[in-house]
Amino acid sequence: MSGMFPAVTSQGCVDFLCYAPSLDGWLAGGWIDLGWDDQDEAPHCALELGEKTISGDAVVITFPRADVRKIGYGLILFVPGENTRAEGLQDVILTRHGQSFRLTPSEPLDHLTEADGVARTKALVSTAMRSSRRAHLLRLLSRPAFAGHDTLDQLQPPVFLELDSASLCPPDGLLLRGWMLDPFKSVESIRLRCAGNSAVIDPDHFVPIARPDVREGFSKQFGGLSDLCGFLAYAAGVYQAGEIVYFEVRTVNGDIGFKRVQQVRSPGIDTIKDTLGHLELRYEAMERAYDHVLGPAVKAMNAFRLQKPVGYREMSLGVQPEAPRCTIIVPLYGRIDFMELQLAFFSRTLGRQYEIIYVLDDPNLERATEALATSCLARFRLPFRLVVLDANVGYAPANNVGLTLARGEYVCFLNSDVFPKTPDWLDHMVETADARPDVGVVGALLVFEDETVQHEGCSYEILPEFAGWTFSLHPRKGRFPSDDDGIAPADAITGACLMMPTSLARAVGGLDEGYVIGDFEDVDLCRKAQAMGKQCVVDRRARLYHLERQSQGGQQSFWRLNLTLYNAWRFQNRWTRGTDPWIAPAETADRPA
Amino acid sequence: MIGTTADTLMSAVQADGERRLPSVLVMTHSHPKLTRGGAEISANTLFRELKARGAKAWLLGCSSPKSEVRLGATLTQPYGPDDYVYHPNAPFDYFKFANPDPKFPDELAELVAELKPDIVHSHHFVRFGVEMFSAIRRGWPQAKIVLSLHEYLAICNHHGQMMKTVTYRLCEKESYSACAACFPQHGERDFFLRKRYLQMFFEDVDLFISPSRFLAERFMAWGLPEEKLAVLENMPPERSGSPFAAEWDRRAMSGAPQAEAPQTPPKPVAMPMFSGGTRFVAAETGAGSKKRPSAVRPLKIGFFGQMSPLKGITVLMDAARRLKAQKIDNLVIEIYGDYSSQPLEFQKVVTEALEEAGENVVFHGAYDNSQVNALMQRIDAMVIPSTWWENSPVVIQEAFTNGKPVICSNIGGMAEKIVHGVNGLQFEVSRPASLAEMLADLATKPGLLETLAAGVRPPPTAAEMLNRHLDLYDAVIA
Structure with a gap:
């Protein structure tokens, strides 16, 4: 452990230790060998706590201590650093001019609260000889500490900071939504603290939110206020369960105000929706917002949501095909009657060499779906499998459960609002994949109910209003299809109907679950197949109706659009900005025989 | 077939004695013993006349809430050996006329496999569900399926009236957008799917009988093939309840003076x-x-x-x-x-x-x-x-x-x-x-x-109407 340090030539002992958030560092007290030379030059300190080491320049002050007067001096030590929350002090090593002193913890070591630690330190420091070090430490020690109640409203000039919500971004991040007024520009710094953790909250990184209500409420009192006084902010590495979270606002005058965060909301898809429902971002501001606030926050919440693999139950309806050529995977949410309609239409268009798996991603509809499934088998006599997930997990995870269970050589990811138009649609797609080993993804010609094109392959376009990011578009959408019913290459294929070899789908890890709810997973999957050296094609002989729903207006559309932008951000990071690149698996997927 | 009016078919009527009578399963959405709507009366008259003529005939109608249920039984026979009552076991989907009852398809398939009718003539698809046609096809593929159309239900979700929901203006033609405008709770795509669903199961029907040319034309415009449509008035209502009916029918036919009211x-x-x-x-x-x-x-x-x-x-x-x-x-x-x-x-x-x-x-x-x-x-x-x-x-x-x-x-x-x-x-x-x-x-x-x-010309008697039905059955069997 201490091999990295010069040989220890002397020793001492640490009696108490405390982390003082208001000082942003550690306080320790004990004694040190008489060999220590008390001078102003700061020694390097290594505080070995568990497996972590806090190291930095320390303020060390000695004072006369009767019980050790024959062997050493009393010692106070302050090391700036973060709270590692690691247990078990091993050693404190002070090094100066190549000479090291090892201080070992006493048995037992006193772990003090901030208040007790500061009080004890103050009392001991006051007995030390006057020095600039002593003065500096006393100044630090006289900083106000958070005593459990808000003091922000006592600051002069006034500063206002209110939170509408604080949402946990596991394990320890917090996404904050609120508003702040600093009418006299007196704020020097803002920190969010919790149990010794702290994070700097930089208003320059705020995602601004219009709060005309706040401006109006204060406009008589203060001039020069902006509507954009609302904010979203992200603080990483702060939260500790069961501990109080509070803001510490320091002013240019050296004053400090505290404000407690009353409630921390647990993460979930509703938290994500709620967070994203208040924003309308465009152009470059959008990228900053996603890079600093929305991106890491949503990423953490989504990862938490999906950290445990979702449980499921399976019903097998009818006699399943023995060695299916292709497995159709359809996630279901809300409209379970789509399953009824699809199975009715499939019953007249699909050969028995295909397997069908419905994945119900809507646990509330479990009983109704089971009953409907039984009825569908009785009416349409087409075997299928129904997988009921224990929780609503979203598009990619639901499909991935289906992918895990698929027995076909190929898998066809199909939306529940896609219905066959031509009876042999899947035969064509399988035939194309069989014939073309260079093809990794096969799509179909999808039309709306008025027979105009919904999808015949995707292409990419850069959209300046959305930070210049790359989005996939559907060329020819809304127009009648061309006469061409051949097979054409495409940049990407919509996940509404996307077929690929099962082995390839599994090799690339299925649909990326880091995208939330359902867009970009399909394009991402195509990029992964392309990274594995495979092509995407549209087989225009395969025709289906895709009754894509129009998006709704209002608050609903804000969160949906912003979630799409989150997904777009993730896609850019992977495939265009390269900040979070996808690494292809070492072994290339084997094609089905 | 639509041009084959009842009058021209009259020429094809053969003497009853020479006629090979087909066996017919008559179906109606509500059993005539339980309710007395137009379709039920027609179906019952058809069943009765077929039996009177000596044909093999069966009746299958749906139960009403007052019907006695036999626990676990889907079909019961409270009214006699040729008479069946179906007890639906799930809430009916009146939007796309789907019957989610998981027991019915097999029960119906088994019934037709047992009865082996030449003709299954249904007077409705509500409560049975349009999937009934594929169950009949599966159970007894030799049967010809005949469906009498009683209103514009398949075309129009507004009780089959082809009138706008709010203004009650007459509607000439269904369209996804117009229908969605009448029913904002359903989108255009729902009407698209509804139509496809109905038409898919209607494919199994061999003959649609429309009581008027007008109704037949509406269904043609909706997408039913002309060759599967025939115009034939419903069987006339029973008159057994009236003490004057039999005499009146006879006199009306013979042109004799009418009885006093x-x-x-x-x-x-x-x-x-x-x-x-x-x-x-x-x-x-x-x-x-x-x-x-x-x-x-x-x-x-x-x-x-x-x-x-x-x-x-x-x-x-x-x-x-x-x-x-x-x-x-x-x-x-x-x-x-x-x-x-x-x-x-x-x-x-x-x-x-x-x-x-x-x-x-x-x-x-x-x-x-x-x-x-x-x-x-x-x-x-x-x-x-x-x-x-x-x-x-x-x-x-x-x-x-x-x-x-x-x-x-x-x-x-x-x-x-x-x-x-x-x-x-x-x-x-x-x-x-x-x-x-x-x-x-x-x-x-x-x-x-x-x-x-x-x-005013007297309408055909029940016996004459039965002949016209038999002609259509013959044509569809041929």
Whole structure:
């Protein structure tokens, strides 16, 4: 452990230790060998706590201590650093001019609260000889500490900071939504603290939110206020369960105000929706917002949501095909009657060499779906499998459960609002994949109910209003299809109907679950197949109706659009900005025989 | 097939003795022993006539809430060995006419496999669900499937009326957008899927029988293939409830003089209550003779049926007001019907109209269908002022059976049956002034009523109608 340090030539002992958030560092007290030379030059300190080491320049002050007067001096030590929350002090090593002193913890070591630690330190420091070090430490020690109640409203000039919500971004991040007024520009710094953790909250990184209500409420009192006084902010590495979270606002005058965060909301898809429902971002501001606030926050919440693999139950309806050529995977949410309609239409268009798996991603509809499934088998006599997930997990995870269970050589990811138009649609797609080993993804010609094109392959376009990011578009959408019913290459294929070899789908890890709810997973999957050296094609002989729903207006559309932008951000990071690149698996997927 | 009218088929009728009678499973969405709607009556008459002719026939109808259930049994036979009742076991999907009952497809398939009918003739698809056709196909592929169309239900989600939901304007044609506008809770795509679903299962039907050319054309425009559509009037209603029916049928066919009308007291309306202004007609004597003694009593125009907005009761009341204002007093409108099941608001409208009506309106209240012939004998002509298309109102057949001309709205399935100036008159739908004009003509133009009455041809008897059905069965089996 201490091999990295010069040989220890002397020793001492640490009696108490405390982390003082208001000082942003550690306080320790004990004694040190008489060999220590008390001078102003700061020694390097290594505080070995568990497996972590806090190291930095320390303020060390000695004072006369009767019980050790024959062997050493009393010692106070302050090391700036973060709270590692690691247990078990091993050693404190002070090094100066190549000479090291090892201080070992006493048995037992006193772990003090901030208040007790500061009080004890103050009392001991006051007995030390006057020095600039002593003065500096006393100044630090006289900083106000958070005593459990808000003091922000006592600051002069006034500063206002209110939170509408604080949402946990596991394990320890917090996404904050609120508003702040600093009418006299007196704020020097803002920190969010919790149990010794702290994070700097930089208003320059705020995602601004219009709060005309706040401006109006204060406009008589203060001039020069902006509507954009609302904010979203992200603080990483702060939260500790069961501990109080509070803001510490320091002013240019050296004053400090505290404000407690009353409630921390647990993460979930509703938290994500709620967070994203208040924003309308465009152009470059959008990228900053996603890079600093929305991106890491949503990423953490989504990862938490999906950290445990979702449980499921399976019903097998009818006699399943023995060695299916292709497995159709359809996630279901809300409209379970789509399953009824699809199975009715499939019953007249699909050969028995295909397997069908419905994945119900809507646990509330479990009983109704089971009953409907039984009825569908009785009416349409087409075997299928129904997988009921224990929780609503979203598009990619639901499909991935289906992918895990698929027995076909190929898998066809199909939306529940896609219905066959031509009876042999899947035969064509399988035939194309069989014939073309260079093809990794096969799509179909999808039309709306008025027979105009919904999808015949995707292409990419850069959209300046959305930070210049790359989005996939559907060329020819809304127009009648061309006469061409051949097979054409495409940049990407919509996940509404996307077929690929099962082995390839599994090799690339299925649909990326880091995208939330359902867009970009399909394009991402195509990029992964392309990274594995495979092509995407549209087989225009395969025709289906895709009754894509129009998006709704209002608050609903804000969160949906912003979630799409989150997904777009993730896609850019992977495939265009390269900040979070996808690494292809070492072994290339084997094609089905 | 649509061009194959009943008349041309008559030439193909063979003597019963030579005819090989097909075995027929007759299906109706509600068992005729339980409810008495038009489709049930038609189905029951067909079943009865087939049996009377010596054919193998079975009846399958759905249960009603009052039916006795045998625990776990989907089909029961409370009415005899050839008579089945289906007890639906799941809430029916009235949007796309799907029957989620998981037991029914196999039960039906097994039943037809056991009965081996040559023909399965269904008088509806509600409650059974349109999937019934594929179950029949699967259970007994040799069976030919015949479906009688009773209204525009498959085309229109608004109770099959082809009228707009809010404005009640007539609708010429379904479209996804127009239908979604009538039903904002459903999107265009839902109507697209509904149509595809229905049409997919209709593919298994070998023959659609429409009671009117108009209805057949609407279904052709909707997408049913012309070669699968035939126009044939429904089996005439049973008359067994009427003591005069058999004789009347015989006389109507032979052109013999008609019997005198029975003296039936008027039935008061069940509800709502109303006071004054409306008179119950007193039992009359001598009414119903074929020739109206115009100098003796006023012309009697009968309205029979539900007093609903769609049946045009307000159009009729308005026309009566106009006639009164025009001082045409030798005409009385006699209303046989009920409005107690109408929405409360409309009940109020009718009650007020009846209270304010002049002496030229007589409200008799609800009537029992077994008395319809007797009651019709008391009137001189029938009015059908419906504001919707109608399919082929059975009341026209009843009027013709009784030799009465019909004054009807000039649209849809009713207008097709009435030739203006020959066996009745047509007026502009929903226009009381137009109806008043026709009624005034009838009351004031000497000889007009007699001319129209002479133009009425008696409708085919049940036996004749059965022959026409058998012809269609033969054609579809061939």
